[in-house]
Each structure stands twice: as C-alpha cells, then as structure tokens.
Amino acid sequence: MILEKYPDTSGSLGIAISEAIEEAALNDNTKYALGSVLNHTCLHQTVIGLETQKQFEKTEDFPDIVIGCCGGGSNLAGISLPYIRDNIAGKTNTRIIAVEPSACPSLTSGKYDYDFGDMAQMTPLLKMYTLGSEFIPPAIHAGGLRYHGASPIVSKLVADGMMEATAYHQVEIFDAAVTFARSEGIAPAPESAHAIKCAIDEALKCKQTGEEKTILFNLSGHGHFDMASYDMYFSGKLSNE
Numbered sequence: 001m002i003l004e005k006y007p008d009t010s011g012s013l014g015i016a017i018s019e020a021i022e023e024a025a026l027n028d029n030t031k032y033a034l035g036s037v038l039n040h041t042c043l044h045q046t047v048i049g050l051e052t053q054k055q056f057e058k059t060e061d062f063p064d065i066v067i068g069c070c071g072g073g074s075n076l077a078g079i080s081l082p083y084i085r086d087n088i089a090g091k092t093n094t095r096i097i098a099v100e101p102s103a104c105p106s107l108t109s110g111k112y113d114y115d116f117g118d119m120a121q122m123t124p125l126l127k128m129y130t131l132g133s134e135f136i137p138p139a140i141h142a143g144g145l146r147y148h149g150a151s152p153i154v155s156k157l158v159a160d161g162m163m164e165a166t167a168y169h170q171v172e173i174f175d176a177a178v179t180f181a182r183s184e185g186i187a188p189a190p191e192s193a194h195a196i197k198c199a200i201d202e203a204l205k206c207k208q209t210g211e212e213k214t215i216l217f218n219l220s221g222h223g224h225f226d227m228a229s230y231d232m233y234f235s236g237k238l239s240n241e
C-alpha cells in the first residue's frame with residue numbers, strides 16, 4: 001500500500017510499525033506490541049540507568065551530564081530517567097542531553113502535538129514532538145533514529161526544560177564513531193555515534209574552560225552490521241544529511 005503511494009521510498013520506522021500492525025491484524029497467530037516510542041518500554045529500559053547508578057556508587061563519582069541518542073526514546077529514557085528522578089527530588093542537578101540526526105530532528109525542530117505513532121495512522125494518538133506521521137526521513141545510516149516522533153515521556157521532559165536536545169549531521173557522527181573505535185577498540189552503531197559525538201563535544205568544552213566534568217553516555221549498540229556504512233564513510237561517499 002505504501003509502495004503504491006511512495007514507490008521510491010527509503011522507508012522509515014513509522015512505515016515499519018504500520019507493516020507490523022498489518023501483519024498482526026491479518027494473522028490470527030501474530031501479536032504486536034509497539035516498542036521504543038511507548039512509555040512502558042522507556043520505563044522497562046530504566047534498568048540501564050539504575051544499574052549505571054549502582055556502578056557509579058562504587059566509584060564514588062556521579063555524572064554531571066548524561067547523554068543518549070534518541071530514535072523512539074527507549075535507550076535515552078533508559079539511561080536518563082533515574083537521574084531525572086534524582087533531579088526532581090532535588091538531590092542532583094544533572095544535565096540530560098538527547099541527541100538526534102539533523103535529517104530527522106523531531107525534538108529540535110518538530111511540533112509538540114498529538115500525532116500517530118505510525119505512518120498508516122493506526123496507533124492511538126500520542127502527545128509528542130513530531131515531524132508529522134507521513135514524514136519520511138532521508139536514508140541516513142542511523143536507521144534506528146529515522147523516526148518522525150519521540151516517546152511522550154521524552155517529549156514532555158524536553159517541553160518542560162528537564163532534558164536538552166541537540167542534532168548532528170551524518171558525517172560528523174561518523175567522524176566521532178571512528179575516533180571512538182580507534183581509541184576504545186569498539187566499532188559503535190551509527191545511532192550510538194550520535195551520543196558519542198555529543199560526549200566528545202562536551203569534553204572538548206571542558207578542555208576549553210578548564211572545568212572537570214564526568215560525562216556519561218549510552219553506547220546503545222555495536223556497529224558490526226554497519227560495515228557497509230563505514231565503508232561508504234571511508235570512501236567519501238557518505239552524504240552529509
């Protein structure tokens with residue numbers, strides 16, 4: 001159906017959700033639970049931040065800044081919500097930064113409004129930052145960040161000024177990914193490279209000001225299945241969306 005209307009589409013997470021709903025509706029033995037965008041998934045993922053807090057307790061340190069990339073919002077919410085809880089309780093004043101691609105800037109340029117979570121408009125309406133459920137982002141290599149909206153919890157936190165949001169272009173996030181791979185021996189997913197780029201920038205700011213800060217970011221995934229994208233980067237064929 002979508003291919004009839006948009007024969008050259010590069011796809012999107014909004015389309016994938018519609019197709020999954022279609023599969024579930026047409027097959028009696030198939031069920032579908034919408035993932036990262038919905039609040040219950042974000043809350044489930046908070047195991048990441050809770051465990052991180054326990055690890056920090058052991059080092060007797062705490063982060064000044066917490067950074068995560070944002071597609072639907074689950075890894076970002078997962079690492080940051082426990083820190084936001086402490087901020088709300090007045091125990092801490094941790095900066096939380098959401099990082100998204102400039103090619104799909106829902107938090108930084110979207111409208112805060114009710115919208116559908118999928119392109120075929122089958123989901124319930126969600127109050128979120130959105131570029132419109134029919135928005136199809138350019139075919140950037142961080143596929144997991146090609147989503148028109150963001151989780152209602154993450155959106156509300158940004159709207160209320162409890163979370164910052166920033167956006168980067170594709171080539172600069174691959175620059176950061178390669179710096180990270182060369183220094184840490186881990187090839188990150190292009191999605192995670194957004195958080196890495198922001199962490200590097202925040203560290204460079206500290207270098208300039210002389211401030212000492214502890215910066216925590218979520219390495220949401222490895223890039224072992226993204227070698228073709230790294231290959232395009234190294235051969236200079238990556239478009240800078």
Ligand SMILES: Cc1ncc(COP(=O)(O)O)c(C=O)c1O
Pocket residue numbers: 036037069070071072073074075076143144145189191192220221222
């Ligand atoms: C490695 C990786 N990081 C981040 C994301 C973004 O999803 P979310 O914003 O729900 O964490 C994805 C999505 O597929 C992903 O594969």
